[in-house]
Amino acid sequence: MANSSRHGKTTPMTMIQALRSAMDVMLERDGNVVIFGQDVGYFGGVFRCTEGLQAKHGRHRVFDAPISEGGIVGAAVGMGAYGLRPVVEIQFADYFYPATDQIVSEAARLRYRSGGEFIAPLTIRMPCGGGIYGGQTHSQSPEAMFTHVSGLRTVMPSNPYDAKGLLISAIESDDPVIFLEPKRLYNGPFDGHHDQPVVPWSKHPLGKVPEGYYTVPLESASVVRTGADLTVITYGTMVYVAEVAASESGIDAEVIDLRSLWPLDLDTITASVKKTGRCVILHEATQTSGFGAELATLVQEHCFYHLEAPIERIAGWDTPYPHAHEWAYFPSPKRVADAYRRVMNPDAAHVAGQQGE
Known part of the structure; x- marks a missing residue:
C-alpha cells in the first residue's frame, strides 16, 4: 500500500527495485538517457536491476553489450561527449579492471583535457562487496581506487531511498560517477551478523521509496x-x-x-x-x-x-x-x-x- 511523502506516493522497495525505479524515471524524463551492459537488456541483468526496462523503453534505449568492459565504458565516454547520458553496468565491481584506462585516462580527464568543451556524463553501476560466497573475482570492494582519481565521483548507498535518489543525481551529473551497490543489501537489510534480513524492506522505514522523481545530493552524508x-x-x-x-x-x-x-x-x-x-x-x-x-x-x-x-x-x-x-x-x-x-x-x-x- 503506497502512502504520501513530500516527494509524492511511496511504495515499499528493495534496493534492486529502487535502482530500477530510478532508471525507469530517468528513461522517461530524459530522452538522452541510455542503459547498456552485459545482459542488462532482455535478461534484465545478473541481479535483475534492469528487468523489464527494455520491454518498456525499447531496444534502442536499453540494450546488451559484448563482454568487453573497456569497450562498454569507452563507448559510454563517446556517447557522453556527444550529448547522451549513458548508464552502464559492470556485472561485478571486480570486472572493472579491463576498463581502467577508459575510466581513469578518458572519462575522468575529458572535461579538463578539453577545457570544458566536452563532458563525460556517464554513470558506471557496479555491484560490490561480499555476502554471496563469490570469492576473489565477485566480492571485492575497490572504492579506494576510484576515490584516488581526480575527476570521478564515487557513491555507495546503504538503503533503497538513498539508492534511488543518488542514482538519479548521478545520471543528471555532468561528471562521471562510479556507483557502487553493496550486493548484501540488494534484497533487504540484515541483522549485522548474518546475511538474513532483520525485517522485510516493506516494514522498514528506509524501504519506503517515492515512486516518482527525487534526488539525494551526491556530496551529502x-x-x-x-x-x-x-x-x-x-x-x-x-x-x-x-x-x-x-x-x-x-x-x-x-x-x-x-x-x-x-x-x-x-x-x-x-x-x-x-x-x-x-x-x-x-x-x-x-x-x-x-x-x-x-x-x-x-x-x-x-x-x-x-x-x-x-x-x-x-x-x-x-x-x-x-x-x-x-x-x-x-x-x-x-x-x-x-x-x-x-x-x-x-x-x-x-x-x-x-x-x-
Whole structure:
C-alpha cells in the first residue's frame, strides 16, 4: 500500500527495485538517457536491476553489450561527449579492471583535457562487496581506487531511498560517477551478523521509496544514528554493522553514513567528531591503503585538538578475499564493539597491548 511523502506516493522497495525505479524515471524524463551492459537488456541483468526496462523503453534505449568492459565504458565516454547520458553496468565491481584506462585516462580527464568543451556524463553501476560466497573475482570492494582519481565521483548507498535518489543525481551529473551497490543489501537489510534480513524492506522505514522523481545530493552524508560517546564513519553494508555494535555494546555511538565517498561531506564528519571527541572508521574493504586511511587523515587534520583518543580503523583483513571464510573476513559487530570499547578507554587498551593481551 503506497502512502504520501513530500516527494509524492511511496511504495515499499528493495534496493534492486529502487535502482530500477530510478532508471525507469530517468528513461522517461530524459530522452538522452541510455542503459547498456552485459545482459542488462532482455535478461534484465545478473541481479535483475534492469528487468523489464527494455520491454518498456525499447531496444534502442536499453540494450546488451559484448563482454568487453573497456569497450562498454569507452563507448559510454563517446556517447557522453556527444550529448547522451549513458548508464552502464559492470556485472561485478571486480570486472572493472579491463576498463581502467577508459575510466581513469578518458572519462575522468575529458572535461579538463578539453577545457570544458566536452563532458563525460556517464554513470558506471557496479555491484560490490561480499555476502554471496563469490570469492576473489565477485566480492571485492575497490572504492579506494576510484576515490584516488581526480575527476570521478564515487557513491555507495546503504538503503533503497538513498539508492534511488543518488542514482538519479548521478545520471543528471555532468561528471562521471562510479556507483557502487553493496550486493548484501540488494534484497533487504540484515541483522549485522548474518546475511538474513532483520525485517522485510516493506516494514522498514528506509524501504519506503517515492515512486516518482527525487534526488539525494551526491556530496551529502547522513547521520543515521545520533550519539554522544563516539563518531563512527562508515558506508554501505557496514552501516548496519555499526548500528548493531552500538546497540550491543551499550555505547552511545553516532553513526555517519557517508553515501558519497567523493566528493566528501567533511562538514558533517568534523561536526560530529568535534562533538564526541572520538572516532571509529569502518569499512568492508581491505584496511591497508583503504579509504579509511584518507578519512583518518582528514579527521586528524581537522579535529586533532578535539580528539580524546586515537582514531581506530576496522576493516577487512589484508589478505586475498577468502572464498570459504568471507564471514570471518567481514568486520563483525563484535570486532566493531571491541573497537568502540578501546576508543572509549584508550588507557586500558594501551596497557593491555603492552601486556600482550
